[in-house]
Each structure stands twice: as structure tokens, then as C-alpha cells.
Amino acid sequence: DAEITQSPRHKITETGRQVTLACHQTWNHNNMFWYRQDLGHGLRLIHYSYGVHDTNKGEVSDGYSVSRSNTEDLPLTLESAASSQTSVYFCASSYLDEQFFGPGTRLTVL
């Protein structure tokens, strides 16, 4: 079955380190998204891509970057991790309107 996976599922890192969260989908969807979920803020869009080599900033993109070198993957990089980036991160993909989500990565920045 086609699916969307995220790795790692849990990550603890230190302030200032670079961290990359992986997202891989096997649906061959053009559209991919990264969200973070925090208590009191709900789900907020970080970055998104509508195709290979296309990347766009969302509402909370500061301190994050993405690159899209193929259809299947959209890795999210935290350039210099900060405690404010402790959160649960979700990747999603869509062909047209319906979005499908991965299981999430819980990131703790100490």
C-alpha cells in the first residue's frame, strides 16, 4: 500500500545543532507539506512544495529549510535548533485537494 513515512519518530537534540527530519511518500504526489503541532497553537504550516525543485515558506518558516530533489522526499532541516522548536512535526502530501499525513516526529531540543 502507498504510504507516507517519517523518521525518526522521536529525536532529542541540543540547542544549536543542525537536525534533519525525513519525510517519504510512495503515492507519487506532487504536493508535500510540513506542519508543526503545539498545544495552544494547533497545526501551523512551516514549508511546502508543489513539485521537484519547488519550495515555499509557510506561516512559521523562520529557522527551517526544505529541499525537493525528487517527488518522494521532502526533508525538513532545522539549521540551528532552538528550544522554541520543541514540537511534534507532521509531514503531509496531496495530489489535488485531499491531504494525507504521516505519523509525526516528536522533537525535543534541550
Place this chain on the structure above:
Amino acid sequence: KQEVTQIPAALSVPEGENLVLNCSFTDSAIYNLQWFRQDPGKGLTSLLLIQSSQREQTSGRLNASLDKSSGRSTLYIAASQPGDSATYLCAVPFSNDYKLSFGAGTTVTVRA
């Protein structure tokens, strides 16, 4: 920017009762609306997608309605079961785009 509101934030009902979950949005020029379910510590599962041309969408015990003119959608869950306990989120696209704006969700507890 599209603002999405879900009321109530939490709901507790006895098993067998019908559930009514509300979602409102500020920009009525939407193309579609999607309802999700999230279990604790898990990702989001898509339940229903309603296109702007539809007024209702049904899947099993779930029925979602959409009233664009009033900026509202309602998710009905018939004959609730303890397994329906979860957080339900609605989401609408930013205008003329695929990225979504989410409500904060309604956390449902169905008591056996």
C-alpha cells in the same frame, strides 16, 4: 488569512448518543473542506473531504455538511462508540491554494 474555529473544544457523551461537531471559517470562498481524526500521539487520518459544490458527504456513520454562505461545516457521528473518542479537526485551504488552515479541534470522549 483564513481563520478556522471549532466549538466546543471538548465534548463528553454517553455511548450511543449522536455527536455534532461544528467548524466555522471566515473566508467563504473555499474550494473544499476536510475533516480529520487524530488519536493521542498519532498522526491525522482523513475522514471526509467535501468539495465546494457539494452540500454533504457521507462515510458510514459519518456525515459532513457544508454551508459556504454561512461559513460553516458540521460533522455528525451517528450512534457514537467508545472507539470514536479522539480529537476531530477541520481544515480549509488558504484561498485558491492547496495548503490548509486548521481549526484547534474538538476532543471527543465517548463514555461506555
